[in-house]
Amino acid sequence: MSEELELEDLKGVGSKTAEKLDEAGLNEGMSIATMSAGELAEKADLGESSAQTIITSARQKVDVGGFETGMDKHERRKGMKRITTSCEAFDEILGGGIESQCITEFYGEYGSAKTQISHQLAVNVQLPEGAGGMDRGAVYIDTEDTFTPERVEQMAEDKDLDPEEVLENIHVARAFNSDHQVLLAEEAQDICQENDIGLVVVDSLTAQFRSDYVGRGELAERQQKLNKHMNTLLRLANSHNAAVVVTNQVMSNPDQMFGDPTKAIGGHIVAHNSAVRLYLRKSKKDKRIARLVDSPYMPEGEAVFKVKDRGIIGDN
Ligand SMILES: Nc1ncnc2c1ncn2[C@@H]1O[C@H](COP(=O)(O)OP(=O)(O)O)[C@@H](O)[C@H]1O
């Protein structure tokens, strides 16, 4: 499939429509091909039927999936890359590290190391291939204002990487509310295209949604937006062969009388959109336990790791 698809090669796209699409940031075949007509019509200010024509044409030009043979899938997955967590046992339960082409979710209570892992992966993706990385940069959507350049420097030094260079290769944006977060993920499409990005982090995926939609009546709307947001992220993963890592809190609110205290927020929508799910919990001192809860092909498993000044390490 071509990432350099010319907009005007699409059926129903003249110079004016091409301009509209371009203004809406839709200059990539895969993005258009995986949208619904309503979504495209709204974003690019088009009629629904013209939007449908464009989408159909885009789908014919790019390979969006649908049915494929087992062999096709096998070929696609051969291009899959992995990022090391810096802990051997942790990588092992994941089948070798965090995968590209899908969303990996880390959920756990406050202090369970979700943000530390996010930092570590933003560093590790920059390691050479063969040394646990992809030799590519990262996009980091920070919704809780916890991105810490000093932590990145410490972790980079430990890997013998140039800390300044590593920071240069992490494109950080602070999301101020859930709408802003959604917008940033859409804009990441451009950043991924202009820079060589192998990892997109959203830390935290759900915090802003949780505070923006408090009433019960708003739950459906929240879930719908979250679903769309995750579709945008999945599109990034597929069109750039990138790993997407999202973090999620658990409902550990003691005021909450009902519900499992270890249940991730975001419910089915987040769980369904995350191919790989890991539950993190605190153990003694600097020890943390990661449990693989959901994976398309790996069995459930647990790994112990530690958080140190130099970053994530194994427990031995
Ligand atoms: N420089 C450091 N050295 C050792 N441990 C650290 C360091 N920085 C953070 N930590 C550990 O990481 C924990 C916070 O983890 P964090 O990833 O922020 O949690 P979460 O995002 O899940 O709320 C702290 O409780 C602390 O134990």
Ligand SMILES: [Mg+2]
């Ligand atoms: Mg955090």
